[in-house]
Amino acid sequence: MPTNLTRRQALVLPAGVALGSLVGRSAMAAEPVKIGLVAALSGPSAKSGEGITRGITIAIDEINARGGVLGGRMLELVRRDDESNPAKGQTAARELIDKEGVAVIFGGIDSPVSLAIVPVMNAAKVPFMGVWAAATNITRNGADPNYIFRLSAVDVLVDRALIKHAMTSFGSKKPGLMLVNNGWGESNLGGLTAAAEAAGVKLAGAEKFDDKDADMTPQLQRLREAGADALILVGNAAPGAQVVKSLQRSAWTVPVVSHWGISGGRFPELAGSWAGKVHFVQTYSFFGRQNDVGKRVLAAMMAKYPDVKGPGDVTPPVGVANAYDAMQLIALAIAKAGSTEGPKLREGFLGIESYQGLIKNYTKPFTDTNHDALNENDYVMVRYNGDQIEPIAG
Amino acid sequence: MLATALVSGLSLGSIYGLIALGFTLTFAVSGTVNFAQGSSVMLGAVLCHALVVGMHWPMVAAIPVALLACAVWGLVVERIAVRPFVARGTNSWLMATVALGIVLDNVVMVLFGKEPRALPSALADDPWVIGNVGIFPLQVLVPVVGLGLASLVHLGMHRTGLGLKLRAAVENPDAARLMSIDVTMLIALTYAAAALLAGIGGILIAPLYNVAYDMGTLFGIKAFAVAILGGLTNPWGVVIAGLAYGLVEACATTWLGSSSTQIVTFSAVIAALALAPSGLFGRRTKVRV
Numbered sequence: 114m115p116t117n118l119t120r121r122q123a124l125v126l127p128a129g130v131a132l133g134s135l136v137g138r139s140a141m142a143a144e145p146v147k148i149g150l151v152a153a154l155s156g157p158s159a160k161s162g163e164g165i166t167r168g169i170t171i172a173i174d175e176i177n178a179r180g181g182v183l184g185g186r187m188l189e190l191v192r193r194d195d196e197s198n199p200a201k202g203q204t205a206a207r208e209l210i211d212k213e214g215v216a217v218i219f220g221g222i223d224s225p226v227s228l229a230i231v232p233v234m235n236a237a238k239v240p241f242m243g244v245w246a247a248a249t250n251i252t253r254n255g256a257d258p259n260y261i262f263r264l265s266a267v268d269v270l271v272d273r274a275l276i277k278h279a280m281t282s283f284g285s286k287k288p289g290l291m292l293v294n295n296g297w298g299e300s301n302l303g304g305l306t307a308a309a310e311a312a313g314v315k316l317a318g319a320e321k322f323d324d325k326d327a328d329m330t331p332q333l334q335r336l337r338e339a340g341a342d343a344l345i346l347v348g349n350a351a352p353g354a355q356v357v358k359s360l361q362r363s364a365w366t367v368p369v370v371s372h373w374g375i376s377g378g379r380f381p382e383l384a385g386s387w388a389g390k391v392h393f394v395q396t397y398s399f400f401g402r403q404n405d406v407g408k409r410v411l412a413a414m415m416a417k418y419p420d421v422k423g424p425g426d427v428t429p430p431v432g433v434a435n436a437y438d439a440m441q442l443i444a445l446a447i448a449k450a451g452s453t454e455g456p457k458l459r460e461g462f463l464g465i466e467s468y469q470g471l472i473k474n475y476t477k478p479f480t481d482t483n484h485d486a487l488n489e490n491d492y493v494m495v496r497y498n499g500d501q502i503e504p505i506a507g
Numbered sequence: 508m509l510a511t512a513l514v515s516g517l518s519l520g521s522i523y524g525l526i527a528l529g530f531t532l533t534f535a536v537s538g539t540v541n542f543a544q545g546s547s548v549m550l551g552a553v554l555c556h557a558l559v560v561g562m563h564w565p566m567v568a569a570i571p572v573a574l575l576a577c578a579v580w581g582l583v584v585e586r587i588a589v590r591p592f593v594a595r596g597t598n599s600w601l602m603a604t605v606a607l608g609i610v611l612d613n614v615v616m617v618l619f620g621k622e623p624r625a626l627p628s629a630l631a632d633d634p635w636v637i638g639n640v641g642i643f644p645l646q647v648l649v650p651v652v653g654l655g656l657a658s659l660v661h662l663g664m665h666r667t668g669l670g671l672k673l674r675a676a677v678e679n680p681d682a683a684r685l686m687s688i689d690v691t692m693l694i695a696l697t698y699a700a701a702a703l704l705a706g707i708g709g710i711l712i713a714p715l716y717n718v719a720y721d722m723g724t725l726f727g728i729k730a731f732a733v734a735i736l737g738g739l740t741n742p743w744g745v746v747i748a749g750l751a752y753g754l755v756e757a758c759a760t761t762w763l764g765s766s767s768t769q770i771v772t773f774s775a776v777i778a779a780l781a782l783a784p785s786g787l788f789g790r791r792t793k794v795r796v
Contacts, residue, residue: 155621157719294765321765325725327716328519331760334511337639351623351717358715363511364634364641382625383717386632
């Protein structure tokens, strides 16, 4: 077998190797960075998953138009439907990590699903970004190092805002609680009790309901007899609508202040003519004066989605806005880390200095002790007007 | 609080009783039941929604069409999931009816979608208010329809030629066949009637609740508990058991709180069955050995 190279071969071979290496590098550069999403894409909370998808997509389009991340790698969204089921969410998260090799996973509306995914992410050392589920212990989960980040409301802070709104807008001195009978309801029971104590008001009582309850008048009657002068509602769209229908049936015109779960589905349709009476919390409203980012996102939404003709059609706004800002922060974290490896990316999140976003101007959004980018100063109170979500004046 | 519990309990209890009547009909004649009776509840509500909201039919036209479809579905259940297994002398109809219900639920999920939808009704928008208690007109209609249908079933069984044939088939199917009574057809008819009753339940509850592909599951389970409690063979017993179940459920929530509802209700069912194993109003079957 000949082993001696001719002069020509000696010249061509290194050139070929160099060329091959360049081609290889450019192929690597073209490899997309996969971003996972595990959320309710079907079922009663399907609208939440659609909102989150749209927010991420608009941000990804902007980032990719700027040339992507890590020197030209495009971002690609990979979605999985958890059907609001914690076991399905956990399986989907594992599959996205093991088979798809995602750099980060976005979570959806359901706190029980996010709580099930948290240990999977911390064990796999892959960052998780919550953009809706608000249970306090999703980010404050005791893990060290903690790979769970959130750009969304936090129950313990929302609970303070809900009690404050009931007191200031409706003069409530004795609010009653209507809570969904699951981990999210439990998370808020603790938060609302503490918030009421801190605000110096006494609770009329705390009642629970299941997602499939057909009539909630008995629970409401208990609160009514206990002297409730406002209701704090924690639940998703379908059972939340049942609460409102049961109120209508009882002809009890008590003010209702709600957590934002009701905005994740067809609440106005299901609740009927009383839907507009409910005040609820969001992190952003596309109505009113917008900053430059707001104008840009609204224009992009209207250009990309034919059903979006104005600010009222960006529903649910919380899903879109949180997901948009979170995706931009992820791109900054990837740039800071110079890598998509979990541990480096985690450090990247902690290293973000500032970002002018849709919801606010973020400064050091994540630190070692705080993995929640939003706080109670970032909430707005809104209500439904028909299908549209509008801020409450005043 | 008592008045609220009564209104809530009687209204939901009538629905449970209505669905449970279907179990009674088929069990009395054939000794079998459609375990997916809840799916027929869902079918009535979903079809009514599709016609009224989707195709803008008037409610009066949509209801008979939806109910006819439910009756046809009842015939299909009997033909596919019951008759072949009974003919072979096995109890596999038990699993087959459950499986067919799951198939229907999932087909509807694909066609109708997973999101719950509303079925608006003028009877469930403006409540009548007396003191602290409000009631939708539909909630008054529900027990009236429930008791009216129970009366019809009773009269039909005891005052009509078809009822006579049914009772003959119940007493002695072989003798009935010898008297040229088509027992097979009678059984199929009771399945159609059972699905129709469930469909009525679904249409009545839809404006008060909502319409979803999986809405029938819980109603079906509760209705079966009611049917057993009432004594499977007694139509009046089943309706009364339905009302009792609804009242216990509402009273437990009202006085003990929502966390206790299922514990109290199902414990009450177990206690009642321990005291009266054939149900509160059922006949004890004598078995000759």
